[in-house]
Amino acid sequence: MLTMAAACTDNSGPHLSSSFSKFIRCCRSSTPYTKNVKNCSKICPQDEIWSQIRQEAESDMKQDPLLSDLYRCAILSHSSLEGALSNYLALKLRTDYVSSDALAAAFHKALLEDAEIGRAVREDLAAVRERDPACLSYVHCFLNFKGFLACQAYRLAHKFWIDGRTAAALLIQSRVSEVFAVDIHPGAEIGSGLVIDHATGVVVGETAVIGDGVTILHNVTLGGTGKAGGDRHPKIGDGVLIGAGAKVLGNIVVRRNARIGAGAVVLKEVPEGATAVGNPARIVGSR
Structure with missing residues (x-):
């Protein structure tokens, strides 16, 4: 050794x-x-x-x-x-x-x-x-x-x-x-300026795309729904914040500067600057 x-x-x-x-x-x-x-x-x-x-x-x-x-x-x-x-x-x-x-x-x-x-x-x-x-x-x-x-x-x-x-x-x-x-598939595409805070339990799927300046907290999943093959994982825009325990599932877009609340389950697109919370996630505000 x-x-x-x-x-x-x-x-x-x-x-x-x-x-x-x-x-x-x-x-x-x-x-x-x-x-x-x-x-x-x-x-x-x-x-x-x-x-x-x-x-x-x-x-x-x-x-x-x-x-x-x-x-x-x-x-x-x-x-x-x-x-x-x-x-x-x-x-x-x-x-x-x-x-x-x-x-x-x-x-x-x-x-x-x-x-x-x-x-x-x-x-x-x-x-x-x-x-x-x-x-x-x-x-x-x-x-x-x-x-x-x-x-x-x-x-x-x-x-x-x-x-x-x-x-x-x-x-x-x-x-x-x-x-x-931390389980990040090598096929995923990730920009620079990334912060994975605490990191334990983070999962990023093969066809996921993460932009620049993104912050991801622990126990976050960027995964598939299990109902589709091919391009099946989320696309995360620049400056997005994803709270602890959040799940973003499927080939959906979270647009730039959006925020995903802790524990949210996101199954649909999140607009630019919006805040999504809950299970299933709903939009509660924007910035």
Whole structure:
């Protein structure tokens, strides 16, 4: 069995300096859910979020030496967020038959091949830091928030899925379900700036689509009704909030900035800016 110390070696390599270690969004977003950048077309000179994570790790280590080994291995031994994320997820998701080294290499390759994943990771971090009052820092989110980690594992599994590596994608889905209690099918399409708060019991079906800046609380299901095949899961617009225990079922649309109340069972379209509550859900207001 591999130990944590085995993951302290940074496999990002010097070739990352021209692609990912300089990748950060340096322009301001026009969207309300994050102050960080979206649609930045140029490579920016510094990765500000990764720099902040490292600074927070060093500060936490000074305050509590108990964290020193974790922070050195998980954060400070890596030159890029991509290298750190690949290794940390690999340690979480390894099995007796699939080593952390093999997983880390596969994850890192996927991040190198698709810069959009790195962009989404940073927007997710920024979104959690802004919208979750329990989040103390970026490094706190990166290491401890299973909703964030489950989402990043999904993003890598989705890359495998669209590349035709369906068996590997489904393996990652299974391990994420076991480790984080979150079940997101790798075929789903999810935008950036996602917050999955608490995360336990979240289920997202294969043909679901989730827009940008969405917040999902625990025990939420975006599922099918069991009466249809093919495109059978919900489409969630930008800026939607889905409360704890809500079920959104079938190929229906929840339009942008809508709110779904806790425990609601949504079977019909929800208009833009509307609030839906109850079982079956009814519209009680709009904003």
